[in-house]
Amino acid sequence: MIYNDLLQIKAKELAGRKKIVLRCCMAAGCMSSGAQDVKDQLDKAVAEAGLQDQVEVRRVGCMKLCCEGPLVQADPKNSLYIKVNAQNAPSIVAVIKGGHSDVAQTDPDAAFFKKQLFIVLANSGVIDPERIEDYIAVDGYKALHEVLSEMAPKDVVAAMVQSGLRGRGGAGFPTGIKWGTVAKSPGTKKYVICNADEGDPGAFMDRSVLESDPHSVLEGMAIAAYAIGADQGFIYVRAEYPLAISRLQVAIKQAKQMGLLGAGILESPFHFNVDLRIGAGAFVCGEETALMASVEGKRGTPRPRPPFPAESGLWGFPTLINNVETFANVPPIYRNGAQWFAGIGTEKSKGTKVFALAGKIKNTGLIEVPMGTPMRVIVEEMGGGAPNGGQIKAVQTGGPSGGCIPAQHLDTPVDYESLGKLGSIMGSGGMIVMDDQTNMVEIARFFMDFCMDESCGKCIPCRAGTAQMYNMLDKIIARKATAADLAKLEELCDMVKSTSLCGLGQTAPNPTLSTLRFFRGEYEALLRADSSSAPSKGNNKPQNAQAGA
Amino acid sequence: MVATLAHQKQGRLRAALEHASGDKRFKILEVHMKKHMFRQDALIEVLHKAQELFGYLEDDLLLFVAFKLKLPPSRVYGVATFYHFFTLKPQGTHTCVVCMGTACYVKGADKILAAVEEDIKIKPGETTPDNGVSLLTARCIGACGIAPAVVYDGKVTPRQTPPAALEQIRNWRAK
Numbered sequence: 001m002i003y004n005d006l007l008q009i010k011a012k013e014l015a016g017r018k019k020i021v022l023r024c025c026m027a028a029g030c031m032s033s034g035a036q037d038v039k040d041q042l043d044k045a046v047a048e049a050g051l052q053d054q055v056e057v058r059r060v061g062c063m064k065l066c067c068e069g070p071l072v073q074a075d076p077k078n079s080l081y082i083k084v085n086a087q088n089a090p091s092i093v094a095v096i097k098g099g100h101s102d103v104a105q106t107d108p109d110a111a112f113f114k115k116q117l118f119i120v121l122a123n124s125g126v127i128d129p130e131r132i133e134d135y136i137a138v139d140g141y142k143a144l145h146e147v148l149s150e151m152a153p154k155d156v157v158a159a160m161v162q163s164g165l166r167g168r169g170g171a172g173f174p175t176g177i178k179w180g181t182v183a184k185s186p187g188t189k190k191y192v193i194c195n196a197d198e199g200d201p202g203a204f205m206d207r208s209v210l211e212s213d214p215h216s217v218l219e220g221m222a223i224a225a226y227a228i229g230a231d232q233g234f235i236y237v238r239a240e241y242p243l244a245i246s247r248l249q250v251a252i253k254q255a256k257q258m259g260l261l262g263a264g265i266l267e268s269p270f271h272f273n274v275d276l277r278i279g280a281g282a283f284v285c286g287e288e289t290a291l292m293a294s295v296e297g298k299r300g301t302p303r304p305r306p307p308f309p310a311e312s313g314l315w316g317f318p319t320l321i322n323n324v325e326t327f328a329n330v331p332p333i334y335r336n337g338a339q340w341f342a343g344i345g346t347e348k349s350k351g352t353k354v355f356a357l358a359g360k361i362k363n364t365g366l367i368e369v370p371m372g373t374p375m376r377v378i379v380e381e382m383g384g385g386a387p388n389g390g391q392i393k394a395v396q397t398g399g400p401s402g403g404c405i406p407a408q409h410l411d412t413p414v415d416y417e418s419l420g421k422l423g424s425i426m427g428s429g430g431m432i433v434m435d436d437q438t439n440m441v442e443i444a445r446f447f448m449d450f451c452m453d454e455s456c457g458k459c460i461p462c463r464a465g466t467a468q469m470y471n472m473l474d475k476i477i478a479r480k481a482t483a484a485d486l487a488k489l490e491e492l493c494d495m496v497k498s499t500s501l502c503g504l505g506q507t508a509p510n511p512t513l514s515t516l517r518f519f520r521g522e523y524e525a526l527l528r529a530d531s532s533s534a535p536s537k538g539n540n541k542p543q544n545a546q547a548g549a
Numbered sequence: 550m551v552a553t554l555a556h557q558k559q560g561r562l563r564a565a566l567e568h569a570s571g572d573k574r575f576k577i578l579e580v581h582m583k584k585h586m587f588r589q590d591a592l593i594e595v596l597h598k599a600q601e602l603f604g605y606l607e608d609d610l611l612l613f614v615a616f617k618l619k620l621p622p623s624r625v626y627g628v629a630t631f632y633h634f635f636t637l638k639p640q641g642t643h644t645c646v647v648c649m650g651t652a653c654y655v656k657g658a659d660k661i662l663a664a665v666e667e668d669i670k671i672k673p674g675e676t677t678p679d680n681g682v683s684l685l686t687a688r689c690i691g692a693c694g695i696a697p698a699v700v701y702d703g704k705v706t707p708r709q710t711p712p713a714a715l716e717q718i719r720n721w722r723a724k
Contacts (some may be wrong), residue, residue: 029694032705066694201650201689239597239634240690280593280632283688296623297592299631358652365694393601394649430693432651446654450688456631 001259002267003145006136013137018056022046023073025125027062027211028243029204030069031363034085038070041089048071049093061212063125064113066365068106071439073125082110082121111381112363119342119352120328121368123213129247130247134213141260143334147223148268156227157183160330163338164350169195169286169323170398170427171503172349172416176322181310182228185318190230192221193314194322196244197238199283200399201450203430206324210237210244213328214251218261218274223334225272228320233274234295239281241548248276255258283400283454286319287502301458302502323428325354345371349415359396359432362390364389376410381431390435394518398427400447400454401507403514404440423514425507440519441526444512447474451508461507465496469512476526483527490516531545562616568634575613582617592628598636598715604634629716633688641676641683643721645714646700650689654696657710661697662686664711669718680724 024030024039042057063071069081072090081092081103091101118124121206135141147156153490156365161176182190194217198206214518221233237245252274255261263271277295284290285300292314294300312318315345329351333341345351349371355378362384369378377397379385386392395502397414403424405412416426434443450465476479493509493516500506516523569575580596585591596616606629615625623642629635647653648661663683664674669677676683691697695707701717 028705029692029707032692032695032698033707067696198691200690201654202652202693203689204691204693207691240687278594278597279634281634281688282632294593295590297588297590297594297628299627356693358696359655364652364696385654399651430651432655432693434655438655443655446651454688 020055021073022057023060025063026059027070029066037086041086045089045093061124062208064366143331144490159338163341168325182320189317191314191319192225192230192233194235199287202432204356205429217327220330231271236277238279284456301456307424355429355431360435361433372413386435396432398425408516440515444515447511459501461499556564566611644683646685648698652693656696658697
């Protein structure tokens with residue numbers, strides 16, 4: 001396989017295209033609502049109408065508006081049908097012949113779609129994720145060819161630094177600097193790991209990327225491997241994502257057959273293999289050192305850093321770990337240039353970010369917006385606000401490591417720094433909207449329950465601290481706690497935050513701390529009057545005759 | 550359990566291997582291990598396959614894996630108990646997994662779970678005495694766009710309510 005062969009595949013693919021395409025969303029969300037049936041029936045309806053020569057029914061990845069699935073997008077009018085069922089197929093096909101269809105549609109020019117800017121999700125909902133030819137037809141693997149034939153590894157790293165891309169896994173470490181560190185680390189062998197252990201509840205961006213465009217992740221990993229001098233990669237993906245696993249397996253097989261992975265990629269001296277590693281349900285394995293232990297087949301417990309994985313990672317060799325979305329950003333950066341990427345977003349946060357919008361909101365699904373987009377635009381304009389006339393109370397970002405951003409701060413732009421200032425984090429991109437029905441103390445307890453259960457048990461602050469904090473929150477909700485208990489809870493939050501070994505423990509108190517910061521009243525309303533000691537926060541107690549006395 | 554068997558491991562191991570020799574599934578598992586060249590770092594992959602074949606990880610199975618991969622039984626037991634995905638108890642004929650991810654929780658997954666618990670009188674992680682239904686919870690199955698989601702026998706079902714979940718379970722039990 002040389003580059004000309006790629007161009008030939010592209011030309012052949014484009015020449016063989018049928019005039020009209022019906023795109024069926026076949027990502028996990030729509031699949032569970034019966035998308036497979038819809039596609040089968042569409043195929044049948046096309047055959048019955050005798051339109052096989054003109055119409056292609058294509059399986060595509062996520063079309064973003066998950067709440068209205070199964071979705072079908074149809075040429076020539078670019079209609080987007082929603083909540084399609086198998087019986088609707090003939091009428092959708094009839095429209096192509098000039099007929100009329102009663103199937104519900106949504107406006108593809110609505111704010112939900114128009115305000116998005118696609119880099120990572122550009123191919124999602126457009127190409128067939130199980131056909132490498134489809135990916136090649138949209139200039140797939142072109143960036144890999146350019147990197148291998150025209151750039152030295154150090155230039156590849158320099159371009160990544162220039163692009164300003166930061167890790168999309170949550171912490172936002174500059175990707176170029178990470179690549180540079182691994183590239184400089186001495187080692188006879190190096191590894192690239194793609195972290196697809198999306199354990200953060202309420203986040204499904206990585207799943208959608210893997211299900212919709214797996215080749216972009218593979219291409220990104222190959223470019224990274226060339227830059228740092230690695231010849232082996234692993235994708236660590238959750239066992240809870242069976243569809244993502246099977247699409248990845250198909251993609252790896254196809255790329256190997258075409259010589260785009262394996263030995264002598266694109267007839268260069270560069271070798272790179274990718275293997276899948278299936279997780280087994282442990283949230284802590286999203287932490288990089290725990291993830292590496294799990295790849296080695298051990299219990300996924302973190303270890304102290306330094307040494308960082310960039311110096312001593314998998315089996316002691318220098319290892320680069322990036323998130324799925326980070327790798328998916330790589331091919332577009334080299335295809336369009338680092339300058340182009342650096343021109344998008346804010347000063348310190350470049351590019352776009354994919355968010356999984358869910359919870360008490362009208363339009364749930366995936367959105368990709370430039371960094372710095374105000375949260376109000378995302379939640380109110382794109383998301384359509386709370387359903388059934390509810391009021392948005394808060395937006396939770398960052399999952400069990402993040403915090404709740406209250407409605408009065410909705411004008412905050414989403415970038416790493418602004419969210420950090422509000423006591424939350426960007427996280428991997430889960431965005432859960434809560435309305436006035438949601439009890440914030442119960443949300444804090446929900447996340448603490450999660451962290452308590454998922455704590456690996458290696459260090460005491462996290463193992464014992466999360467359990468104690470859970471008990472205190474439980475006591476508050478049972479209306480048995482006093483102001484002294486609340487003070488103790490805050491003290492414990494601080495202690496666990498400062499003394500835990502890994503990110504799980506260090507961030508476990510965040511949901512509690514942030515709800516305490518913005519919704520303290522809800523906690524205090526649940527407190528019991530303390531009769532024994534004189535509490536310092538006496539006048540905060542509700543309905544207490546002694547208050548202020 | 551395996552850890553407590555250490556002092557009588559010799560005899561126990563022989564019994565486990567004897568047990569294995571009469572069961573075709575152990576052969577399939579061994580072929581799978583061979584595919585991974587009996588590498589010790591493939592332990593999690595091997596356990597996945599073992600659970601797929603047997604439904605759960607019984608003691609003899611863990612001993613067999615430990616012996617074949619030349620790992621101490623404690624290490625195999627440690628890994629099998631660390632990860633939520635592996636189960637050491639047999640599952641019921643049907644499984645009902647309620648997703649308790651944040652999006653599902655905000656939309657009332659806790660109420661679905663409570664209704665099911667109340668109906669079949671078991672807690673998450675348990676199986677009904679007649680071995681009919683196992684109730685489990687998931688940390689997030691990534692189906693947040695269609696929350697709250699429940700997985701019935703491996704099939705993700707969108708936008709569930711307590712009555713819908715109870716109906717599904719009654720259908721199972723009626724059969």
